[in-house]
Amino acid sequence: MPPETLFERITDFAARADPYPLYAELRDSGVARQADGSYLVGTYHEISALLHDPRVSSDPRSRAEPHEDPAATGLPPSFIGLDDPGHDRLRRMVMRPFGPPHSPHRIDELRGEIQRVAGELADALVAKDRFDLVDDFAFPLPVTVICRLLGVPEGDVPQMHTWADAVVAGLDFAPGEDPSPRQRAAREARQAMGLYLGELAEQRRRAPTGDMLSALVHEPGPDGALTRQELMVSAVLLLIAGHETTVNLITNGMLTLLRHPHEYDRLRDHPEEMPAAVEELLRYEPPVQLLPQRSPLADIEVAGVTVPRGAPLILVLAAGNRDPLRFPDPDRFDPRRPDNQHLGFGSGVHACFGAPLARVETHLALTTLLRRLGDLRLVEDSPEYRRSPVLRGPRHLHLEQHRR
Amino acid sequence: MHVVVDLNRCQGYAQCVFLAPRVFALHGEEALTYTPAVPRDQEERVREAVVACPVQAILAGERAGP
Ligand code: HEM
Ligand code: SF4
Numbered sequence: 001m002p003p004e005t006l007f008e009r010i011t012d013f014a015a016r017a018d019p020y021p022l023y024a025e026l027r028d029s030g031v032a033r034q035a036d037g038s039y040l041v042g043t044y045h046e047i048s049a050l051l052h053d054p055r056v057s058s059d060p061r062s063r064a065e066p067h068e069d070p071a072a073t074g075l076p077p078s079f080i081g082l083d084d085p086g087h088d089r090l091r092r093m094v095m096r097p098f099g100p101p102h103s104p105h106r107i108d109e110l111r112g113e114i115q116r117v118a119g120e121l122a123d124a125l126v127a128k129d130r131f132d133l134v135d136d137f138a139f140p141l142p143v144t145v146i147c148r149l150l151g152v153p154e155g156d157v158p159q160m161h162t163w164a165d166a167v168v169a170g171l172d173f174a175p176g177e178d179p180s181p182r183q184r185a186a187r188e189a190r191q192a193m194g195l196y197l198g199e200l201a202e203q204r205r206r207a208p209t210g211d212m213l214s215a216l217v218h219e220p221g222p223d224g225a226l227t228r229q230e231l232m233v234s235a236v237l238l239l240i241a242g243h244e245t246t247v248n249l250i251t252n253g254m255l256t257l258l259r260h261p262h263e264y265d266r267l268r269d270h271p272e273e274m275p276a277a278v279e280e281l282l283r284y285e286p287p288v289q290l291l292p293q294r295s296p297l298a299d300i301e302v303a304g305v306t307v308p309r310g311a312p313l314i315l316v317l318a319a320g321n322r323d324p325l326r327f328p329d330p331d332r333f334d335p336r337r338p339d340n341q342h343l344g345f346g347s348g349v350h351a352c353f354g355a356p357l358a359r360v361e362t363h364l365a366l367t368t369l370l371r372r373l374g375d376l377r378l379v380e381d382s383p384e385y386r387r388s389p390v391l392r393g394p395r396h397l398h399l400e401q402h403r404r
Numbered sequence: 405m406h407v408v409v410d411l412n413r414c415q416g417y418a419q420c421v422f423l424a425p426r427v428f429a430l431h432g433e434e435a436l437t438y439t440p441a442v443p444r445d446q447e448e449r450v451r452e453a454v455v456a457c458p459v460q461a462i463l464a465g466e467r468a469g470p
Contacts, residue, residue: 104425356422
């Protein structure tokens with residue numbers, strides 16, 4: 001059966017390479033009720049207001065028809081799926097060993113290590129005539145970095161890699177295919193990862209090693225200590241939330257720059273302009289295209305439409321990022337765009353926890369690639385995409401290299 | 405380089421503190437403080453903070469100020 005409603009057309013795999021015309025249609029149609037009772041929002045100001053509205057819940061249990069959570073593990077929910085005050089308490093406790101005010105230097109001190117890992121991965125590409133940017137660079141970098149941050153020993157990184165892979169595969173979906181085996185594998189990987197990290201934290205409790213897990217168990221703040229289960233789900237959340245998102249930002253970044261060769265050359269010669277280019281990439285090709293998890297706690301009015309309590313409320317960040325009412329000439333990739341208050345990291349109380357790490361990582365990854373590699377050509381445009389309409393990005397990005 | 409933060413715009417997202425912790429600091433959960441005269445070895449980090457600030461509250465220049 002051909003896809004019918006706008007949401008079905010957006011999630012249809014055929015739209016993955018270029019969903020932007022559908023997003024324009026969504027903005028024009030206002031707050032759009034779908035046949036399945038969900039509501040889609042694609043305009044910047046409405047999305048931004050909803051992300052700051054305390055009547056909008058992130059908790060799957062606020063849905064009128066709670067669906068079985070395919071990621072259910074028997075563990076308590078992580079803070080991305082909780083509302084305040086429970087969300088705020090956990091986020092603050094996990095922030096304590098990660099960032100200001102308590103640990104302002106943690107990410108800055110990781111720069112050297114990120115640069116080293118990115119440099120080593122790039123070294124291995126320099127002599128190749130052809131490679132896959134995803135498998136050979138973008139995929140290994142974020143897992144390695146987050147393992148270093150948490151304090152996972154070097155020898156266990158490949159295992160984390162395998163688990164992260166399984167979890168990501170479970171998030172993906174292919175129409176017409178039974179997703180349950182993949183989802184079961186993902187659930188098992190999540191559990192195994194949680195058990196592993198809980199065990200590692202116990203070891204760090206006995207013998208701290210200066211990493212984030214050690215600080216998490218050793219320096220409880222005014223809110224007290226996390227329970228073992230809270231610690232497990234929070235550590236798994238950091239690994240999962242920061243993994244495929246960063247892979248996609250790096251990959252979308254290279255794809256976009258190769259499609260804009262003039263900007264590619266300019267950024268290679270002016271690496272100091274890369275941080276602003278990363279912000280533009282987060283607007284122009286955001287790794288998280290939409291937030292599917294919200295629902296209102298009361299009947300609320302959005303742009304003249306009443307969205308009933310408990311209805312699925314889907315916020316299409318990538319559509320808001322190209323709203324002409326907010327961004328002049330929104331379909332143009334402009335790395336020097338002023339006033340770039342994009343929605344790539346969300347906004348409000350759930351705004352991306354790991355944004356500073358993702359920024360530093362992507363900035364260093366892209367400047368390293370541009371500096372080190374020769375002249376590159378896309379082997380195929382468009383590349384093959386992953387299935388997911390939520391975490392959108394190429395599955396492979398095959399590149400041909402001519403040495404300079 | 406000099407910086408000025410428009411503290412009326414600043415929302416306390418602390419992106420600047422993560423990226424340039426020797427120039428920006430957060431006291432308690434909310435109050436941002438900063439060193440207006442940026443040491444030379446921190447200038448690159450401050451440029452990163454300027455573009456990362458979600459509300460574009462940081463003004464940097466050779467002579468910042470009104
Ligand atoms: C380019 C990379 C990334 C992108 C595009 C991204 C995007 C996002 C977005 C849009 C949200 C909001 C979700 C919502 O409102 O429901 C979010 C939340 C979150 N992100 Fe990221 N993220 C990235 C990297 C990371 C990294 C590296 C980490 C971990 C270190 C991370 C950890 C989190 C966490 C824990 C949350 C939940 C925050 C909360 O609920 O309070 N993210 N991210
Ligand atoms: S990043 Fe911007 S909003 Fe956040 S604390 Fe710094 S100046 Fe304020």
